[in-house]
Amino acid sequence: MFQRWKESITPTDVVMWMIGGSLMLMVIWGSVATLAAGKYTGRHWIDFLIFGLAQGSIYALIATGYTMVYGVLKMINFAHGEVFMSGPFTAYFVADAMYRTDFLDTHPFIALAVVFIVAMAVSTMIAYFLEKIAYRPLRGAPRLIPLITAIGASFFLQYMFRGLYGSNFQAYPVFKIFEGSWMIFGIRILKFQVVVIVAAIVLMVALYSFIMLTRVGKAIRAVSEDKEASSLMGINVDAMVSTTFVIGGMAAGAAGVLYALMFKQVHFFMGFIPGIKAFTAAVLGGIGNIPGAMLGGIFLGLIESVGPSLFLDGLGIVAPYQLKDAIAFTMLVLVLIFRPTGIMGERLAVKKA
Amino acid sequence: MRRISTVGIALVLIVGLVVAVGSATAADVIKLRKGEPVHLAYWFVVSGPNTSLGMDTVRGIEIAIEDFGGKVKGHPVKLTGQDTGCGPEGGQAAATKIASDPTVVAAIGSNCSSAAQAGVPILWEAGIPTISPSNTAPILTDPGRSAGFNGYLRTCHNDKIQGAVAALFAYKQLGVKRAATIHDGSVYAEQLAQVFGAEFKKLGGTLTAAEAVNVGDTDMRPVLTSIATGKPELIYYPIFIAEGGHITRQAKEVAGLEKTQLMGADGIFSPDFYKAAGDAAIGMYHTSPDFSAFAGGYQKFLKTHQDKYGMKPEAPFHAYSYDATIMILQAIEKVGQAGSDGSLTIDRMKLRDALYATKNLKGLTGNLTCDQYGDCADPAIAVYKQTKENIRAGENPSKPFWKP
Numbered sequence: 001m002f003q004r005w006k007e008s009i010t011p012t013d014v015v016m017w018m019i020g021g022s023l024m025l026m027v028i029w030g031s032v033a034t035l036a037a038g039k040y041t042g043r044h045w046i047d048f049l050i051f052g053l054a055q056g057s058i059y060a061l062i063a064t065g066y067t068m069v070y071g072v073l074k075m076i077n078f079a080h081g082e083v084f085m086s087g088p089f090t091a092y093f094v095a096d097a098m099y100r101t102d103f104l105d106t107h108p109f110i111a112l113a114v115v116f117i118v119a120m121a122v123s124t125m126i127a128y129f130l131e132k133i134a135y136r137p138l139r140g141a142p143r144l145i146p147l148i149t150a151i152g153a154s155f156f157l158q159y160m161f162r163g164l165y166g167s168n169f170q171a172y173p174v175f176k177i178f179e180g181s182w183m184i185f186g187i188r189i190l191k192f193q194v195v196v197i198v199a200a201i202v203l204m205v206a207l208y209s210f211i212m213l214t215r216v217g218k219a220i221r222a223v224s225e226d227k228e229a230s231s232l233m234g235i236n237v238d239a240m241v242s243t244t245f246v247i248g249g250m251a252a253g254a255a256g257v258l259y260a261l262m263f264k265q266v267h268f269f270m271g272f273i274p275g276i277k278a279f280t281a282a283v284l285g286g287i288g289n290i291p292g293a294m295l296g297g298i299f300l301g302l303i304e305s306v307g308p309s310l311f312l313d314g315l316g317i318v319a320p321y322q323l324k325d326a327i328a329f330t331m332l333v334l335v336l337i338f339r340p341t342g343i344m345g346e347r348l349a350v351k352k353a
Numbered sequence: 354m355r356r357i358s359t360v361g362i363a364l365v366l367i368v369g370l371v372v373a374v375g376s377a378t379a380a381d382v383i384k385l386r387k388g389e390p391v392h393l394a395y396w397f398v399v400s401g402p403n404t405s406l407g408m409d410t411v412r413g414i415e416i417a418i419e420d421f422g423g424k425v426k427g428h429p430v431k432l433t434g435q436d437t438g439c440g441p442e443g444g445q446a447a448a449t450k451i452a453s454d455p456t457v458v459a460a461i462g463s464n465c466s467s468a469a470q471a472g473v474p475i476l477w478e479a480g481i482p483t484i485s486p487s488n489t490a491p492i493l494t495d496p497g498r499s500a501g502f503n504g505y506l507r508t509c510h511n512d513k514i515q516g517a518v519a520a521l522f523a524y525k526q527l528g529v530k531r532a533a534t535i536h537d538g539s540v541y542a543e544q545l546a547q548v549f550g551a552e553f554k555k556l557g558g559t560l561t562a563a564e565a566v567n568v569g570d571t572d573m574r575p576v577l578t579s580i581a582t583g584k585p586e587l588i589y590y591p592i593f594i595a596e597g598g599h600i601t602r603q604a605k606e607v608a609g610l611e612k613t614q615l616m617g618a619d620g621i622f623s624p625d626f627y628k629a630a631g632d633a634a635i636g637m638y639h640t641s642p643d644f645s646a647f648a649g650g651y652q653k654f655l656k657t658h659q660d661k662y663g664m665k666p667e668a669p670f671h672a673y674s675y676d677a678t679i680m681i682l683q684a685i686e687k688v689g690q691a692g693s694d695g696s697l698t699i700d701r702m703k704l705r706d707a708l709y710a711t712k713n714l715k716g717l718t719g720n721l722t723c724d725q726y727g728d729c730a731d732p733a734i735a736v737y738k739q740t741k742e743n744i745r746a747g748e749n750p751s752k753p754f755w756k757p
Contacts, residue, residue, distance in 0.1 A: 039582050040579075040582060043608070044578055044581075044582065047574075047578050047607075047608060048575055048578060051572060051574040051575050051578070052575070055572050162400075167400040167401055167404060168402070168404055168625070169402045169594065169595055169598075169625065169628070169629055170628075171598070171628045171629055171631060174631060181606075188608060190606055259571075262571075262572075263571045263572075263599060264602060264631070265571075265595065265598060265599070265629055267401075267402065267595075269401070273569050273571075304572070304575075305572070305574075305575045306575075308575065308576075308579070309575065309578075309579050313579075318563065319536075319563060319564050319565035320579075321564055321565060321566055321575065321576035321579065322538055322565035322566060322567055324567075324570075324575075325567065
């Protein structure tokens with residue numbers, strides 16, 4: 001028994017475990033030191049958690065797009081960040097027009113609905129045509145080719161929107177009803193954070209039930225399991241791939257509006273970093289797995305918000321917030337060392353075997 | 354065998370190219386035939402969130418060339434530009450492009466100190482001197498800087514002065530005893546925050562936190578929450594427009610910072626910043642050049658600016674780039690040798706020496722005299738306070754709030 005165990009371990013595993021173990025030790029040591037120092041009170045930690053939850057739910061919504069496309073096509077759609085950018089950037093002009101005519105202040109809910117519809121429509125359209133024009137002709141090509149195409153499409157979309165709308169930052173109009181804060185169970189929460197978190201949860205539930213409960217959802221799952229077999233069963237594979245992109249695009253467009261509500265700035269490059277982060281989230285959760293992507297997104301948001309204070313403050317590191325990306329990616333390394341398939345990626349491993 | 358010969362030919366070509374480029378850049382003397390233009394190049398940030406910073410300085414150059422008559426020694430002046438994107442990568446790319454053009458006599462730029470740090474040595478290797486109208490980081494004219502900066506000068510203030518004025522204002526005028534700083538990892542922001550912190554401590558204040566964010570960060574609430582634990586009365590964040598806008602908006606939302614005063618520097622003294630920050634910027638302070646101390650010609654400049662571009666200047670550095678251009682044109686007039694056939698010969702090494710020898714040049718921003726490290730400014734820094742009126746109008750405040 002011991003002999004077999006010994007044989008299955010390679011020196012690489014040992015080195016990786018040592019790296020992972022020392023990282024874990026540092027994390028634990030830092031956390032204990034921070035908590036012992038008592039610089040932050042319980043209220044601060046709750047604030048950190050809420051900030052992280054709001055940011056994480058946006059990552060989660062974008063990550064579902066990555067993970068679903070990976071599911072059906074086994075490719076990483078690196079242009080998804082640009083799909084996310086296109087919606088809110090276009091909707092900005094609608095929102096700004098409504099703001100100038102005071103419609104935004106007098107009918108905030110209708111205005112918000114309009115912004116959502118425009119943003120989701122544009123993102124969906126971009127995602128749909130992206131698949132149709134850029135990816136479909138390359139369906140049978142080796143895996144590297146669609147990947148490079150995706151990177152090219154990403155640049156193309158970025159600079160197309162730069163050409164269309166200019167390279168300046170645009171400030172999103174403020175929805176006055178979402179300013180200020182509510183007291184919920186004695187905790188002060190900013191109103192738009194509640195809006196962002198609730199909207200993200202509703203969208204994720206809707207998306208997940210669509211995939212799990214409807215016939216189309218079932219067909220998409222069938223395609224992601226085995227393309228040839230499902231086409232033999234009478235499923236229109238091309239239509240299902242398009243549907244996947246449409247759903248991903250809608251989620252990204254909605255995430256974009258939530259992002260604009262939270263940060264109130266849009267520009268042509270805004271999709272790049274959230275795109276990378278959401279991709280990380282999808283890998284963290286186990287790529288191909290939808291609940292995994294949602295979980296990964298929220299986990300990443302929380303780590304980014306809590307991590308620098310919790311892990312690094314106690315180690316006496318100066319200006320820890322500069323390292324928040326480093327923490328997020330270290331977490332990815334840690335997860336991949338101990339669980340190479342991601343948090344919820346079991347099924348994928350079985351499928352591959 | 355054929356493969357080897359192909360590789361051989363490629364190698365010979367590469368070596369030949371390197372030699373050709375090397376010999377082209379080694380020529381420090383530029384000879385212009387009759388009627389050929391004197392080529393100046395700017396390298397500014399003309400795309401992305403800090404576009405206003407770059408365009409402001411481009412306009413300064415254009416007006417200066419026009420005021421100078423559009424000609425130097427009978428040759429027309431040609432202006433071309435490269436985008437630096439306000440970062441080291443962009444600075445390197447822009448400088449490489451300018452350095453590869455053998456007709457460039459001198460350069461003006463960059464805007465952001467991080468771009469200068471990467472780009473200046475590349476330009477100087479090609480023998481091109483450059484004057485910056487807006488790099489304020491102390492390290493660029495530090496006595497310990499590398500030889501690559503021998504062709505570098507600046508017409509704007511050194512942040513040793515700006516940081517000190519900011520600290521003095523906070524401590525003496527506002528009566529703040531506890532302050533925090535945030536920088537974004539760029540040379541400009543990091544050094545200015547450092548100078549502020551050191552001066553503030555010297556005056557007797559407490560620095561509760563010296564935090565940092567990344568360029569491109571959007572969620573500042575966690576870092577602001579962390580800063581709030583130190584209970585600062587003022588936050589000084591001398592960073593750039595996108596991140597500065599996020600901090601300004603989000604600071605008011607963080608528990609414990611509702612009453613904390615906010616203060617920025619010249620990098621975000623721009624209408625684009627007011628757009629990014631919205632009404633949250635009302636009541637905040639900025640350190641920036643004191644326009645009221647500028648020379649008499651400044652009013653005429655503003656009028657030309659309004660007539661030519663239909664707006665007021667968008668950022669604080671237009672007058673410095675005006676002065677930088679005049680400095681270069683005057684120096685070319687001094688060292689350029691006109692031939693009998695109408696040609697013009699400019700030795701860029703001599704041009705560099707003439708620029709460094711600038712003394713008492715009557716510029717818009719004051720009397721410019723360069724020291725041996727290339728600091729030429731006649732610095733006057735003031736503090737401005739943002740009001741509802743100027744934020745809503747999208748304009749910089751016209752009068753300083755406080756002067757040291």
